[in-house]
Amino acid sequence: MREIKAKQITETVGNLCTKANFDIPEDVMKVLRDAHNREVSPQGKDVLKQIIENDEIAHNEEVPMCQDTGLAVFFVELGQEVHITGGLITEAINEGVRKGYKDGYLRKSTCNPFTRKNVGDNTPAIIHYEIVPGDKIKITMAAKGGGSENMSRVMMMKPSDGLEGIKKYIVERVKESGSNPCPPVIVGVGIGGTFERSAIIAKKSLLRPLDVPNPDPELDKLENELLTSINKLGIGPMGLGGRVTALAVHIIVEPCHIASLPLAVNIQCHSARHKEIII
Amino acid sequence: MGEVIRITAPLTDDTVSKLKSDDSVLITGVMYTGRDAAHKRMVDALNRGEELPFDIRGQIIYYVGPSPAKPGKPIGSAGPTTSYRMDAYAPALIKLGLKGMIGKGWRAKDVIDACIKYRAVYFGATGGAGALIARSIKKSDIIAYDDLGPEAVRRIEVVDFPAIVINDAYGNDLYVKGVEVYKQI
Numbered sequence: 001m002r003e004i005k006a007k008q009i010t011e012t013v014g015n016l017c018t019k020a021n022f023d024i025p026e027d028v029m030k031v032l033r034d035a036h037n038r039e040v041s042p043q044g045k046d047v048l049k050q051i052i053e054n055d056e057i058a059h060n061e062e063v064p065m066c067q068d069t070g071l072a073v074f075f076v077e078l079g080q081e082v083h084i085t086g087g088l089i090t091e092a093i094n095e096g097v098r099k100g101y102k103d104g105y106l107r108k109s110t111c112n113p114f115t116r117k118n119v120g121d122n123t124p125a126i127i128h129y130e131i132v133p134g135d136k137i138k139i140t141m142a143a144k145g146g147g148s149e150n151m152s153r154v155m156m157m158k159p160s161d162g163l164e165g166i167k168k169y170i171v172e173r174v175k176e177s178g179s180n181p182c183p184p185v186i187v188g189v190g191i192g193g194t195f196e197r198s199a200i201i202a203k204k205s206l207l208r209p210l211d212v213p214n215p216d217p218e219l220d221k222l223e224n225e226l227l228t229s230i231n232k233l234g235i236g237p238m239g240l241g242g243r244v245t246a247l248a249v250h251i252i253v254e255p256c257h258i259a260s261l262p263l264a265v266n267i268q269c270h271s272a273r274h275k276e277i278i279i
Numbered sequence: 280m281g282e283v284i285r286i287t288a289p290l291t292d293d294t295v296s297k298l299k300s301d302d303s304v305l306i307t308g309v310m311y312t313g314r315d316a317a318h319k320r321m322v323d324a325l326n327r328g329e330e331l332p333f334d335i336r337g338q339i340i341y342y343v344g345p346s347p348a349k350p351g352k353p354i355g356s357a358g359p360t361t362s363y364r365m366d367a368y369a370p371a372l373i374k375l376g377l378k379g380m381i382g383k384g385w386r387a388k389d390v391i392d393a394c395i396k397y398r399a400v401y402f403g404a405t406g407g408a409g410a411l412i413a414r415s416i417k418k419s420d421i422i423a424y425d426d427l428g429p430e431a432v433r434r435i436e437v438v439d440f441p442a443i444v445i446n447d448a449y450g451n452d453l454y455v456k457g458v459e460v461y462k463q464i
Binding site for chain 1: 301303315316319343344345346347348349355356357358360361363383384385403405406407408409410411412413414427428429430441443453454456457458459460461462463464
C-alpha cells in the first residue's frame with residue numbers, strides 16, 4: 001500500500017481549479033486558431049479572434065478566461081493500492097475546491113435549487129470515482145459552466161431508432177441549442193449504459209484531447225461525419241452565422257439493456273477547461 | 280458587419296432607432312448588471328408596487344455574474360450569460376423604459392415584440408470572453424441585492440464595451456439572418 005495524505009489531495013485540487021480556469025489546454029487553442037483561419041463569416045471570424053485574445057489574457061494575467069468558472073467536476077481514478085490517510089478523499093477534494101475557488105478569485109456558482117441561495121464556496125464538487133489497478137491517483141478537474149450544461153440532454157431512444165436516429169438527434173440537439181452554449185462547441189456523446197451512465201460517459205468523452213482521434217476507427221468515422229453535418233448548420237461562432245459551429249464531436253459507447261438505447265449529448269462551450277494530475 | 284459604431288449609455292430613442300441588426304458597436308457610459316435572481320426580485324418588487332433599485336429609463340442591463348475582482352481591479356472576468364433565462368422578466372422592464380440588454384443567445388418572441396413596440400435593442404457579447412470584456416469595465420459598484428453574491432445588481436462604467444446588435448427595434452434578428460447565409464443543410 002502507498003500512503004497519500006488527504007492534505008496533499010486538497011493542495012493538488014486547489015491548484016487544479018485555478019490552473020484549469022486560467023489556462024486553455026494547448027490542443028483547444030490550436031483548434032481555435034485553425035477555426036479562426038478557416039471561418040468565412042466576418043462576424044464569426046471576429047468572435048474567434050476575441051476568444052483567442054481572451055484566452056491569452058487569461059493565461060498571462062492569471063484571471064479566469066470565463067466569469068462562469070463552473071461547477072467543479074472531477075473524474076478520479078483511484079489506484080486500489082492507495083491508502084489515503086488523514087481524512088476522507090471526498091472531503092479533501094471539496095476542501096481543495098473551497099481553497100482554489102477562493103484563492104483564485106473564481107466565481108462561486110453553486111446554489112440551493114429552490115431558494116437559489118448561493119452556497120458560497122462552490123461545493124459540493126461533482127465527483128466520479130473509478131477504482132483502477134496501481135498505487136496512484138489520477139485527478140482530472142473540469143470546470144463546467146451552466147450555459148452549455150443547460151443545453152445538454154439525455155434521451156432514452158428506442159432500439160429501433162438505430163444509428164440514423166442517434167445521428168439525427170445529436171445534430172438536432174446542436175441546432176436547437178443555437179447560440180446559447182457559446183459555440184463553437186465540442187459535442188460529447190455517450191451511447192449505451194443506463195440513463196445515468198450515458199450522461200457520465202458523454203461528459204467523460206470531453207476529456208479526450210482534440211488532437212487524439214477516437215481509438216475505434218468506426219467511431220472516428222462517425223465523429224467526423226457528425227462534425228461535418230453540424231458545421232453545415234450555419235450557426236457559427238456565438239450563433240452569428242458561420243461555418244465553424246463545432247470544434248469536435250467525441251463519442252464513448254458502452255453496452256446497454258436489450259430494451260434500451262440511452263443517448264446523452266453533453267455540450268461543451270469553446271472554453272473547454274480541464275486539467276489533470278497524477279499523484 | 281460594417282464599421283464599428285460608437286454609442287453612449289444610457290441610450291436615447293434616437294440612438295436606438297439608428298441601430299440595425301448586425302451592427303458592431305462599442306459602448307461607453309453607465310450600465311447596470313443583473314441576471315436570474317436579480318431579475319426575479321426586480322419584477323417581484325414591481326408587482327408589489329415598489330420601486331426598482333435604479334431608474335431604469337434609458338438604461339442598458341448587462342446580463343453578467345462576474346467573478347470576484349482581484350485586488351486593484353474593478354471587476355473580475357465579466358462575459359455575458361445566456362439571456363433566455365431573463366425572457367420571463369424582460370418585457371415588463373422594457374415597458375418601463377429599459378432600452379438595451381446585453382447577453383448571449385436567442386430571445387423569446389415576447390421580448391423581440393417588446394423591443395419593437397417600445398424601441399429597445401438586444402446586443403450580443405462574446406460568451407466566454409470574460410477576461411477581454413472586463414478590460415472595458417473601468418468601475419463597478421454593487422447597488423442592490425448584495426446577498427445574491429455574483430448575481431447582485433451593479434452599476435458599471437464602461438469604455439468601448441464590444442457588442443453586436445442582435446435584435447433591433449425593427450424586428451430583425453441576427454441569429455436568424457446570420458444562420459440563413461451560411462447554412463448548407
